[in-house]
Amino acid sequence: MMDRSDIIDLYRKHLGEGQGRVATLLDLPVEESASGARVRCIDGREMLNCGGYGAFFVGAGHPAVLAAVREQLERQALSTRVLINEAAARAAQALTRVAPPGLDKVHFSCSGAEAVETAIKIARVNGRGRLISMTGGYHGKTMGALTVTARSVYQDPFRPLLPNVAHVPFADVGALADSLGDDASDACVIVEPVQSEGGVLVPPEGYLKAVEEVCRQRGAMLVLDEVMTGLGRLGAWWGADLEGVVPDAVLVGKCLSGGMVPVAATLVSREYFAPFDADPYLHTSTYSAAPVAMAAVRATVETIEAEGLVDRARLLGERLVATLRRLTDTHIPHLVAEVRGRGVLIGVEFVDGHLAAEFLMDLMDNGVIANHSMNALPVIRFTPPAVLTEEDEKQLEAAVEAACVACARRFPRPEGARA
Numbered sequence: 355m356m357d358r359s360d361i362i363d364l365y366r367k368h369l370g371e372g373q374g375r376v377a378t379l380l381d382l383p384v385e386e387s388a389s390g391a392r393v394r395c396i397d398g399r400e401m402l403n404c405g406g407y408g409a410f411f412v413g414a415g416h417p418a419v420l421a422a423v424r425e426q427l428e429r430q431a432l433s434t435r436v437l438i439n440e441a442a443a444r445a446a447q448a449l450t451r452v453a454p455p456g457l458d459k460v461h462f463s464c465s466g467a468e469a470v471e472t473a474i475k476i477a478r479v480n481g482r483g484r485l486i487s488m489t490g491g492y493h494g495k496t497m498g499a500l501t502v503t504a505r506s507v508y509q510d511p512f513r514p515l516l517p518n519v520a521h522v523p524f525a526d527v528g529a530l531a532d533s534l535g536d537d538a539s540d541a542c543v544i545v546e547p548v549q550s551e552g553g554v555l556v557p558p559e560g561y562l563k564a565v566e567e568v569c570r571q572r573g574a575m576l577v578l579d580e581v582m583t584g585l586g587r588l589g590a591w592w593g594a595d596l597e598g599v600v601p602d603a604v605l606v607g608k609c610l611s612g613g614m615v616p617v618a619a620t621l622v623s624r625e626y627f628a629p630f631d632a633d634p635y636l637h638t639s640t641y642s643a644a645p646v647a648m649a650a651v652r653a654t655v656e657t658i659e660a661e662g663l664v665d666r667a668r669l670l671g672e673r674l675v676a677t678l679r680r681l682t683d684t685h686i687p688h689l690v691a692e693v694r695g696r697g698v699l700i701g702v703e704f705v706d707g708h709l710a711a712e713f714l715m716d717l718m719d720n721g722v723i724a725n726h727s728m729n730a731l732p733v734i735r736f737t738p739p740a741v742l743t744e745e746d747e748k749q750l751e752a753a754v755e756a757a758c759v760a761c762a763r764r765f766p767r768p769e770g771a772r773a
Contacts, residue, residue: 355396358384380715388414388613391739391746393723401718402749404738405725408550408582408699411609411667412657413739419612422653423646431646435638445648448655449606449619452585454594457604459627461620462643462651466581466607467494470544472620473577473603474498474516475637477542479629482575484541485516486533488524490729492551493544493579502544505729524549525557527564531572538572547593550582553730554701556694563597575626577603581618582699585609586658586740589668589697602626612654613739617647667740670747671697674736677751678702685758688767689713691732700736707731709765716757722750 356364361384366374376382383395390413393401403410412419426441433439446460453460461472470493474485487493487502494500497516500509504521522529524545534541547562549555562578569576583593584606590596592604603626607618622630630636641647658664675695682690682702691703704710710732717724717734727733738750 404736405723408608408737410613413741414613419653422649426649441645441648442643445651448652457621459622467496467499469605469618469620470499482542485519487544490552534572538574542575544577551729553733566599576601579605581607586664612650615647615650663740667697701733703733716760720753720756722753
């Protein structure tokens with residue numbers, strides 16, 4: 355096995371000088387293997403994975419998902435794309451069974467950004483060439499997805515992007531209505547139920563339902579980007595379910611992979627999918643609905659159902675938010691602005707971005723992996739698997755407390771400041 359310095363050299367040479375530089379600067383360990391919520395490194399360290407950008411909802415290497423993938427891999431990993439295959443049919447059946455009402459059609463892809471691109475094309479082929487998304491939202495970095503990701507630091511190097519795109523403030527239905535105008539039959543609205551990369555921003559109760567209502571009143575298509583929030587992450591099958599919203603399309607990724615195979619999907623109503631029904635070659639991909647990925651999809655959905663992971667995520671999230679609030683209030687109230695979240699999508703907002711980075715590294719020093727937020731640097735995110743054990747929770751609590759103590763030592767509360 356290669357040692358860490360050799361691996362970093364190869365990163366610098368082939369994968370990007372910046373990646374190698376960051377790995378060196380932050381003294382990042384090298385992953386070797388993973389199972390459940392645990393990641394093992396080549397230096398012998400074992401870390402608790404509460405990050406992974408949301409891909410490990412059922413944990414890594416879940417036995418049921420692994421068995422399904424292994425069986426499919428030995429039989430047929432990829433399809434000819436000329437013939438049809440059972441794995442795709444059964445995966446689509448499983449996913450649409452748990453989808454919001456009316457979303458009976460599905461297009462599979464390999465990433466959340468591809469799912470967004472599919473939705474944009476479906477909108478356009480239905481005459482919806484005007485796109486409206488929310489400031490602070492994140493939808494990916496391919497060209498179409500980047501256009502609706504309202505952050506100039508990612509957009510500016512690649513302009514011009516798609517035309518006829520507007521961004522309105524998140525959680526502001528009035529601004530959305532103004533942007534739509536009286537007749538929005540040419541428009542498509544893309545919104546996240548909770549903005550994850552935006553800093554785990556949970557909108558006021560009723561916001562998503564109000565978005566649906568204004569879209570229906572003005573004639574706009576409604577797409578929910580649930581790449582991060584879907585399939586149980588919020589303690590509900592979908593963010594849409596929390597307010598009884600019935601969108602025209604839902605995007606799903608992250609959790610759909612079962613922590614194993616890159617896969618995403620665009621779930622669509624029959625009405626909006628009709629042009630793709632009429633011409634199956636309008637939008638295709640060699641790896642769309644690859645049998646090995648489809649085996650993972652079906653096994654993941656069935657695992658979430660069989661193990662009651664949606665409810666487990668809800669209860670686990672309630673405990674973790676309470677624990678994080680207690681520990682930050684006790685040790686670093688002067689450094690943390692807010693702890694918030696829903697289910698096992700939890701954000702800790704610091705008063706400054708550099709403090710979030712410090713805390714992230716303190717967590718890693720104490721054996722826990724979390725993530726930063728690309729659109730909100732002061733916020734670190736915890737996206738643990740719903741399969742965390744009692745022992746895992748205790749380890750996480752101990753690590754967070756140790757990180758809080760370390761930060762409090764380096765950045766003490768000013769004398770005379772209120773507790």
